[in-house]
Amino acid sequence: MSMLPLLNTLGVLNGVVLLDGTAAFLAALDPIGPAPAGPxxxxxxLTTNTGVPVVLGAALPSxxxxxxxxxxxxDGAVLRLTLPxxxxxxxxxxxxxxxVSETGAGANRRLRVTPTGAPVSLxxxxxxxxxxGATxxxxxxxxxxxxxxxxxxxxAGGFALGLPAGFTVADDVAELGTVRFVLPATVPLLGGLPLSAAVTIRREAAAFRVTLPPAGADPRVSGALAFQLPDGAALADLVPVAADVALALPSGTAPLGADGPVIDEAVTIRAVITRPPGAPGDLAVAVSAESGHPDGLLGGGGTSRGERALAMTVAVGPALTARAGDGGPVALGALFGAAWAFADLFATMGDYTVHGVTLQASGDDGTLLARLDVSAAVGIADIDLGLATITMDDDRPLRVRWRDIAATVDLSRLAAGDDPADALDLDFRSSHAEVVDPGGGRWRPPASRRTCCRSSAPGRAPVPPGSRWTCGSRWTSDR
Structure with a gap:
């Protein structure tokens, strides 16, 4: 016999409306021994005959x-249960x-929280x-x-919590105190970043926002965590519905690890992580990195074959793919290979600058999406047209800036040890080209002092779609 018949016998349910949740709670309780008589x-x-929910989604077992x-x-009566x-x-x-394992230090300190397979009880x-009561x-x-x-x-979704050793719940309010949140490892650049926030959970549905950083936490971290908790919130609901986290990196930092590039100027990396209410594991991630310095986030350049190929890939990639008739995303491996050979023929020097990047990651399919803002400078070696030869001034190379290049990275291939170039696809269809500097050229021998970039002379270098190569250039004749 459950508590419901006993309560009826004692007359405390007269005029009381029991909602389904409360009725199910009482029906799960079985008195032990003879039924007491009033008053x-x-x-x-008593003993539980099924799971009885108590706190943070945890239930007393049968x-x-x-x-x-x-x-x-x-206003009626109160039944108190004492849990020893x-x-x-x-x-x-x-x-x-x-x-938990820890790597790095300072701005590169990251935590990796690996599931052990053990359950969590309270x-x-x-x-x-x-x-x-009557109400x-x-x-x-x-x-x-x-x-x-x-x-x-x-x-769910890879978020991890560092919980205090103990906390109290009073009148349906759980004061967890300071909780450590660890961003999922799938978040580019900021995966594993630990955050500290004071958390209070109320039994009824609630939405609240926690500002970062709390007192005493890492001052380089800023932002906010937003929560939308349902009635009877569970521990799993502590995955934020929105997390906006920024990490300020000083100059001299290597955000990609010891083997990655060192940034020369301060950079801010920001991650925005969102999920629908009721779906803690359905995360959408966007990460951006920005620098106000003219040299951008990072750059490279030089005369080696690989450096020239990288610059050529960025600067003339759309033209190469357009001529190949490939309208879809282009495998960087193929594009880089084409630029590698192309660089040997045409490019004498090259450099590139990453001005900004916004990364979007999905924890479901293992892919990483990016939007790039990149510029590249390319020096063009002598181009023999037969009747004349075009050369480009080494001191004033062609510089093209591409905004909003779409890139897709297959994280599973990277994890498997594949060549990074084979794991990255580039798509220039949504990008916008801007000729930052058309460069300086020399035409010989015809007497013409200027030629238009729209010339269809055979053998000219590929022209980035949407831009006009060398219009406005400084042209001189050797004749």
């Missing part, structure tokens, strides 16, 4: 024994214990009250002490 107060022990006491209240010390919940759904003790019935977490069975927890 109130009366008490006894067979849990607790004490109970029913007493009169101004040592009471342990069933595993929390959609959460797993994690093991140790709970204290009182849960069921209020029964209705409700279950209240009156006073609980909670001790998580794991300090580090991995949630």
């Amino acid at each position: 109130l107060p009366v008490s006894g022990t 067979g849990t024994t607790v004490g109970w006491r029913l007493e009169a209240a101004p 010390a040592g009471t342990t919940t069933a595993p929390v759904p959609d959460a797993a214990a994690g093991a 140790g709970v003790s204290g009182t849960v009250a069921v209020h029964l 209705g019935a409700r279950v209240t977490l009156e006073q609980l002490t909670v001790a998580p069975g794991a300090s580090d927890v991995v949630l």
Whole structure:
């Protein structure tokens, strides 16, 4: 027999409207021993006949024994359940214990929280009250002490939490204190970044926002975490519905690790992570890096074959692909290979600058999407047209800036150890070309002092679509 018939017998349910949730809660409680007779107060022990939810999505497992006491209240009656010390919940759904490893230091400090496969249970003790009155019935977490069975927890989407050793719940308000949030490893550049935020959870649905950084935290980290918690929020709901996190990197930092480029000027990397309410694992990620310095985020250049090929890939990639008749995304491996050979024939020097990049990652399909803002300078060697030869001034190379180049990275291929070039596709269809400097050229021998870039003379270098090569250039004749 559950508590419902006993409460009816004691007359405390007269005129009380039981909603489904409260009725199911009482039906899951079975009194042990003879039924007590009134008047109130009366008490006894009971056992759970199924899982009974208590806190943060955790439930008392079937067979849990607790004490109970029913007493009169101004508006009816209250049933209090006393959970003794040592009471342990069933595993929390959609959460797993994690093991933490740390790499890097300073701005490059990152945490990796790996699921161990062990479940996460909560140790709970204290009182849960069921209020029964003319205005209705409700279950209240009156006073609980909670001790998580794991300090580090991995949630859906790869978010990880560092929980305090214990916290309290009073009148349905859980004061977790300072919680460490670790960004998913799939977030470009900022994956594994630890964040600290003070978290309070209320039993009813609530939306709240936490500003970063809290007092005493890393001042280089700024932004906010937004939460939208449903009624009876679970631990899994602590995946933010929106996270806007910025990390200020000083000059001299290598954001891609010790083997990556060192930035010469301060750079701000910002990650925006969003998810729909009710879908903690459905993350959308966008990461941007910006620098106000004229030299951009990073750059490179030189006379080696590879450096020239990279510059050529950026500067004339659209023209090469257009001539190949490939209207879709172009494999960088093929494009780079073409530029590699092309560079041997035409390019004598090359450099490139990454002005800005916005990365968008999906945790579902293992791909990384990027939008690039890149410029490249290319020096063109002598081009023999038969009747004349065109040369370009080494001191004033052609410079093209491409905005909004779409790039796709197959992260699974990178993880498998494939060549990075084969894991990256570029698509110039949505990009916008701008000739920053048309460069300086020399035409010989005809007496003409100027020629238009629209000339269809055979053998001329590929022209980036949407731009006009060498219009406005400084042309001179050797004749």
